[in-house]
Amino acid sequence: MQRCQMVEPLRYANGAPPRIPIINDQSLPSFLTAPRGLEGGSKNDTRLRIFSGTANPALSQEIANYLGLGLGKVKIKRFADGEIYVQLQESVRGCDVFLVQPTCPPANENLMELLIMIDACRRASAKNITAVIPYFGYARADRKTQGRESIAAKLVANLLTEAGANRVLACDLHSGQSMGYFDIPVDHVYGQPVILDYLASKTFCSNDLVVVSPDVGGVARARAFAKKLSDAPLAIVDKRRQGHNVAEVMNLIGDVRGKVAVMVDDMIDTAGTIAKGAALLHEEGAREVYACSTHAVFSPPAIERLSSGLFQEVIITNTIPVLEKKGFPQLTVLSVANLLGETIWRVHDDCSVSSIFQ
The missing domain is CATH 3.40.50.2020 (Rossmann fold)
Structure with a gap:
């Protein structure tokens, strides 16, 4: 199926957003218009690796472009019976690895693909593995509203942790309480x-x-x-x-x-x-x-x-x-590539993420 073309991030002639009276802040975030890769901040950082699943490769490529990096080489294929095979095509030993994969439709296939990618990175001796989940598909099942219901958000959190993820980066979770289901750090990014x-x-x-x-x-x-x-x-x-x-x-x-x-x-x-x-x-x-x-x-x-x-x-x-x-x-x-890219860089560089939104 064909994908639509995404709207390019806004660019302004003077390098900064115009002053519009409806916006209450003194200024808008600079990362919306200035890719970090142009500053040389991450081009030579061999310990930062970005890999993409098959759910949204266009977004993954935009994130890599913002950081001035190339996407990591990974082989993902499906056997005739639907089983997923993942093999990293480059070394990640001792690296800070970020795996970009939303659990959008088909949700179960994309989730399983992410779990297998995490397992591949763990077995390849990656130092840190961050699951970048732009859309966390099971976040709606975050509580019991009727008897005998499952809480699938907690189940998925356990699966990600057991697979070997050290951190999760998610965008606009359905409810903030979902972060409490993880036993690993969660960085919650807002598209606002x-x-x-x-x-x-x-x-x-x-x-x-x-x-x-x-x-x-x-x-x-x-x-x-x-x-x-x-x-x-x-x-x-x-x-x-x-x-x-x-x-x-x-x-x-x-x-x-x-x-x-x-x-x-x-x-x-x-x-x-x-x-x-x-x-x-x-x-x-x-x-x-x-x-x-x-x-x-x-x-x-x-x-x-x-x-x-x-x-x-x-x-x-x-x-x-x-x-x-x-x-x-x-x-x-x-x-949201620049937003996620800036968050990835700050996580990698041990900088504040919440300051992006304050």
């Missing part, structure tokens, strides 16, 4: 700076904006996003879920009449929640509705719902490769 950088190029007036959480569970995420947008007001869509991937919107908490509504969520799966929320916002008088999400799972019929005219623009990132969809001009794909 990338999306805010893109919104800074818009000509919004700060008085026209309202940030909307599509459900009660995402209020903390939406509130943090609103704070970056000059403390924009917050609205909440109250919904009652009848089953998995089935959502029913009940009412709206907050005022959106005559405003530009920016809906913020960590992921879009079938788009049922966010589409019904957008319909409610239009009924309540919102002038325009934008959807912002880090992970674009896009299970059917997500594309049909998102391209139905409810949204002025759907803004996502490339943590998951997005298939090219004709007739969906409202879709904008931003790259």
Whole structure:
């Protein structure tokens, strides 16, 4: 299947983002426009190695480019019965190895591939192995809401640890509590700076904006996003879920009449929640509705719902490769490669990761 082209990271003529009144920070992160590899910071670092699985090789290559490195050589193939074979094509003895592999669809195959890659690095005497998981697919199963349910997020955390991972780097986990399931360090990266950088190029007036959480569970995420947008007001869509991937919107908490509504969520799966929320916002008088999400799972019929005219623009990132969809001009794909690349460098160099987002 063909992959769509990802939107290039923003570039500015003067080397720095413009001052837009809707952004509350004094400046936006410099790594969004200045690849570290251009500074010579990692080109000669032979102890830092980046390997890619087959789930999202384009993102892995962008991360390597940011760091000024080449992707490590690895042989990954599948036998006729579906078994996965992994062999590293270069020495990693004593190296700091980062394996980039989201557990996006097909989730089970990509997860198993990551586990086998970790095992190969451990048996090749890598000093440190970091599983870079841009999209952690089992994070939704993080608690028991009914009797006799599994907590798959904890199971996957155990599998990664037992396979030999020393650290996990994940992007926008479904809930922060998932970090507690790991017995190894977890660096949690947020896609917020990338999306805010893109919104800074818009000509919004700060008085026209309202940030909307599509459900009660995402209020903390939406509130943090609103704070970056000059403390924009917050609205909440109250919904009652009848089953998995089935959502029913009940009412709206907050005022959106005559405003530009920016809906913020960590992921879009079938788009049922966010589409019904957008319909409610239009009924309540919102002038325009934008959807912002880090992970674009896009299970059917997500594309049909998102391209139905409810949204002025759907803004996502490339943590998951997005298939090219004709007739969906409202879709904008931003790259998180620089964000992940900067985080990888700071982990390798024993520098603060949280300072990226402060």
